Amino acid sequence: MDNGASSYRRFLEGDESGFVEIVREYRDGLILYIDSFVGSISAAEDIAEDVFVKLGIKKPRFSERSSFKTWLYAIGRRLALDWLRKQKRRGEIVPIDSCAELADKQQLEADHIRDERNRAVRSAMKRLRPEYEQVLWLIYFEEFSCKEAAEVMKKSVHSVEMLVSRARQALKEQLSKEGHDHENI
Amino acid sequence: MKTYEETAASALTRIHEHQRKKKRIVAAGGAALAAAAVLGIVLIPRLGSGEHIPQSSEAPVSESRPQSVTSHIDHGKQEPSAQPAESAAENDLAENSSEVQNNERYDIYISTDRNPSSEEREKRTLISSYPVNRAEDWPVPGKGECFLSYGLESAIGDYGGGYIYQVLVEMWDGNEPVRSRDAMLVEADRLYREGGITTAVEEITYPDGGKKNQLYLLAEDQQVLDFPASDKYGYILSLYNDNST
Numbered sequence: 001m002d003n004g005a006s007s008y009r010r011f012l013e014g015d016e017s018g019f020v021e022i023v024r025e026y027r028d029g030l031i032l033y034i035d036s037f038v039g040s041i042s043a044a045e046d047i048a049e050d051v052f053v054k055l056g057i058k059k060p061r062f063s064e065r066s067s068f069k070t071w072l073y074a075i076g077r078r079l080a081l082d083w084l085r086k087q088k089r090r091g092e093i094v095p096i097d098s099c100a101e102l103a104d105k106q107q108l109e110a111d112h113i114r115d116e117r118n119r120a121v122r123s124a125m126k127r128l129r130p131e132y133e134q135v136l137w138l139i140y141f142e143e144f145s146c147k148e149a150a151e152v153m154k155k156s157v158h159s160v161e162m163l164v165s166r167a168r169q170a171l172k173e174q175l176s177k178e179g180h181d182h183e184n185i
Numbered sequence: 186m187k188t189y190e191e192t193a194a195s196a197l198t199r200i201h202e203h204q205r206k207k208k209r210i211v212a213a214g215g216a217a218l219a220a221a222a223v224l225g226i227v228l229i230p231r232l233g234s235g236e237h238i239p240q241s242s243e244a245p246v247s248e249s250r251p252q253s254v255t256s257h258i259d260h261g262k263q264e265p266s267a268q269p270a271e272s273a274a275e276n277d278l279a280e281n282s283s284e285v286q287n288n289e290r291y292d293i294y295i296s297t298d299r300n301p302s303s304e305e306r307e308k309r310t311l312i313s314s315y316p317v318n319r320a321e322d323w324p325v326p327g328k329g330e331c332f333l334s335y336g337l338e339s340a341i342g343d344y345g346g347g348y349i350y351q352v353l354v355e356m357w358d359g360n361e362p363v364r365s366r367d368a369m370l371v372e373a374d375r376l377y378r379e380g381g382i383t384t385a386v387e388e389i390t391y392p393d394g395g396k397k398n399q400l401y402l403l404a405e406d407q408q409v410l411d412f413p414a415s416d417k418y419g420y421i422l423s424l425y426n427d428n429s430t
Contacts, residue, residue, distance in 0.1 A: 048192075049196050107186075
């Protein structure tokens with residue numbers, strides 16, 4: 001599969017198996033990214049589904065893979081923020097993951113992040129400020145460029161570069177605190 | 186957690202349902218226009234506020250769902266500034282939160298009857314401005330892409346449903362903004378047909394005689410969030426009085 005581009009093309013031509021392939025390729029990373037906003041894996045799963053629904057309804061056109069993935073994550077971020085605002089407006093408390101949901105989350109992370117060192121990095125990232133966690137997730141785990149991350153996060157490229165720099169420093173300190181090697185971060 | 190296939194099946198069901206609903210809206214819109222034509226009813230939302238009263242305004246379509254805006258704006262009933270978007274528990278949201286300086290909100294009356302002389306009207310508040318203290322730094326939207334300004338995104342996040350948002354639509358064709366009135370009228374018609382959104386194209390005349398056309402919407406929050414972008418243009422949506430010149 002070519003990063004979803006041919007699957008998406010097939011979906012636009014009416015082949016729904018292309019849509020299933022897109023979900024298979026992008027869902028888990030998207031859920032973990034959205035979870036960094038909403039702090040609930042079940043809510044993140046619902047929101048990720050909403051992102052795919054929007055993709056199917058709007059059917060945006062893309063010429064390259066990066067803008068396709070950027071679009072998905074930008075919509076994911078927006079829907080996550082909308083969800084938080086709605087919770088706040090209604091005075092509802094963000095639901096805490098149950099034991100089963102926490103197990104789901106751990107499994108999802110284990111499936112998505114195969115490398116043990118990356119799992120340690122991910123674990124340390126979760127202890128950082130949410131904004132640091134979000135930008136590091138995009139750059140290190142989803143392999144976005146700063147320009148793409150800026151599009152997703154609705155920031156200037158310069159702001160994202162600064163944010164990455166600060167987030168990287170915070171991550172090194174966190175890894176060091178946890179006794180992990182932080183070379184090449 | 187659902188399997189990938191379950192997630193995809195659930196999403197596809199919702200997509201199909203949306204498409205069915207859209208077809209119904211288009212069919213209902215067509216029937217409504219036909220009825221209006223028979224009755225000789227022309228509904229033109231002449232809107233404007235504050236310093237941005239347009240020199241002329243034209244509404245190629247003027248229906249939003251079964252209701253239609255019959256253009257009564259009570260400028261005397263401007264409400265106090267809305268509450269600022271409050272800080273959220275989460276940093277990114279907090280950064281996006283906006284410091285409201287001077288929101289513009291007006292009461293408008295929406296006819297709930299097709300007869301313009303009908304007394305049946307529903308009062309709604311029109312949101313046309315939500316200044317935020319951060320710069321807009323959008324890239325040019327690619328075809329089929331639609332960006333919401335921070336002000337509009339913040340306003341919808343803060344107020345949500347039940348309001349009418351007056352939204353300016355910037356259309357881009359590649360790296361060039363679309364300025365043609367004809368193109369805007371075609372797009373206004375399409376937005377009405379596909380999204381059931383009330384639209385208008387207005388011509389602004391400047392003191393030096395220069396003219397400019399602009400397309401705007403009167404839409405509910407969900408209509409803005411589900412903006413039916415076409416593959417022909419890229420779009421930037423912002424609140425009318427935050428961007429109108």
